[in-house]
Amino acid sequence: MTHSDTDVIIAGGGLAGATLALALARVAPALRVTVVEAFPLSADALPESYQPSYDARSTALAWGSRLVFEELGLWSRLSEHATPIRHIHVSDRGRFGATRLAASEYGQEALGYVVDNRWMGLCLMRELLDTGTQWHAPAEVTGMEPCQHGVSVAVRTGDDTRTITGQCLIVADGGRSGLREKLGFQPRHHGYEQNALIANVSTSDSHQFTAFERFTDTGPMALLPHGSPSRAGRQSALVWTLSDKELGEVLEMSDGDKCQRLQERFGWRLGRFTRIGECNHYPLKLTTVDEPVRPGVALVGNAAHALHPVAGQGFNLALRGLMTLAEQFRLAAEQGLSPGDFHILRRYHELHSPDWKQTVQFSDSLIRIFGKSPAPVAVARDAGLVGLDLLPGAKRLFARKAMGTGGRRAVINGPAASGKI
Template sequence: MFDVLIVGGGMVGASLAVALKPLKLKIGLIEAFNFGVAEQPSYDDRSIALSYGSSRIYQGMGLWHKLKNGVENIQYIHISDRGHFGATRLAATQEHVPALGYVVESRVLGKLLYDELSADNTIELLVPAKVFGVEQTADYAQVSLERAGVVDTVQTRLLVVSDGVNSTVRDLLGIATTRREYHQTALIANVTTAEQHRHTAYERFTPNGPLALLPLTEGRYSLVWTHRDEEVAATMALDDAAFLRKLQAEFGYRQGVFTKVGQRATYPLVLQKSVGEVAGRAVVIGNSSHALHPVAGQGLNLGLRDVATLADLLADAARTGADCGDADLLADYAQRRQPDYAAVLQYTDTLVRIFSNDFAPLGHARAGGLLAVDRVPWLRHWITRQSMGLRHRQARLSRGLGLAV
């Protein structure tokens, strides 16, 4: 019998498993694919934007000192609207923090989490395994899974569902979702510019959607370029030179000439939210609960705040010997997370709707808004704290504090 069984070993699920290690609980982690040691970093590594708040969560987990040499810090954020006057500039010095956020290759963070999962026998890894059934009683959840052709069942006091946007286990639990199609696709790649990035991130809004450049190690930028669904194939079909010319026309010359682009990939953009987080002794977190547009880089950071809040409540339960799957504990979790969900989903969705069109009068209003944020300290402070993940109730990990019982 597990105390906590996590389904999904991505960034959020693995982070929760590592966060719970000090609590002396019996923890299991189910993942559909084998974990593996990452190869040497390459130009084409996919990247993750970590908010300053997320860096404090990893600090509380005791991982930040191992990760910080593999990240690039964001000191400045420049926000503009293509074709309109006005911009907003955010700076770490204005908020008295070491950085507004950080950018890290997925493989760097993934390898660190895998090493932590494998460091001792605290966590039982059920890998690779696929879940095909869930049943619940008043005392436990029973999970049916298949490993190497062998069918087995395991039981747990608390089942944590973190197996992604198209979550199989969420569906097995009967938790519905609401979904909004943006009819947009994100094109991602690593690019290099003639000018050094100087720790500056850019969010440039265009009629097709936002275009973001995030500073990476080795002088690179991570590009997230939003396209209308019907237009992305044409951009993907361009050779590198033509691609860079098109990107230059969209972004401009603030960073000089774009000189290199790596491998490109795309993924569709949606807004999806589970209808509730709890079903019996099960709770959904991360992308299984919420999937966002990448504007403002909030997705993974929202999931890591799920981790921090749930770990906080489980630490309290471990201290008193309480049931990890207690209904009151899970209701408390859901209640604590709602304000953050509501604010972030509304924030990102509003940005997409306001900035992803070319209605002329609205363009002038947007320009005025950007100028107002740039010139009004309290408004700039509000936006910056939202971006850094610091506007809502802070769990212990979110304050950089450990969970040792």
């Protein structure tokens, strides 16, 4: 592995790419890692302190993801602005069925956490400053070709393009850059004919660290506790599913009318909606790639799979995959093998595939079951929510999915393990 410029090239320095870079620095420090990121990055630009913004976009981290970040040495810093989810309330609008989960039932302090994306990125950058990770930013990967000692990757910076040779290219720049398709991967898309509207909202009542999953006749919505990690406040992160027509109507409304429409759809479990922040939106679709690995290249994160956000599984699934990949790279380094060896990448895919298939099925089934459906189906799913709340075994399985403790995760300097409750 000494005939190339670097060992692992990561295209994309966002949450997935930066997490993989940190995992490799912890798990396989002998590997040379180079990250190519489109946005400018500078150690001097990192702020000394972090002041959360009301309009900050956030990510729901499952309990299993906390365990991963603890292993990476990141959690003590990340937890400074991580709002705990201590309760989950799942309900079907206009019907009596509901399911409730509480962290205390499983002897844990939280079922998960809500963290601002920018804060997570800053924490990752600060940790990476102390590693040997190399960065090319602002720059982007525009192509890749096999070469004698691995892969030859074209990196464009402004008007200039240079070539970097490595053992393996990891595509971690999401599903919108087009690099995945340039390299010949064929994603499959299933549109839900819906859109996700993302915003932060305030309510007259405290969230009491409760996450709400609310299924309505027009689509699901989620409200996640946001703000202070120690004091139950009145701010929540909203994921609101809307049709094209409904989205257009809502975007044209005043903030007061948006709150009123949201009140009609969600109800009064958090009191009155008093404020809604900046609204972002995007069309919803399930994207999967059946074979996300080839000799010398692998897709991770949203480049490999993108899920409906209402179940909060996307980044947590990606994180488990990243740790599985890092584990395989560690084993390859110990055996003197190239991380781009197809046997190494195929083994990673074999290990991660059951997790992503089950998670995709879980997320997709929620949308199909709780989407628009005839009255008999609605009655049946309502009874199912009641049964889920009453049957300990079924509820425990649901809790394992919610907490992200059912998939594999790597243990630094040790064998793989599965979290259990």
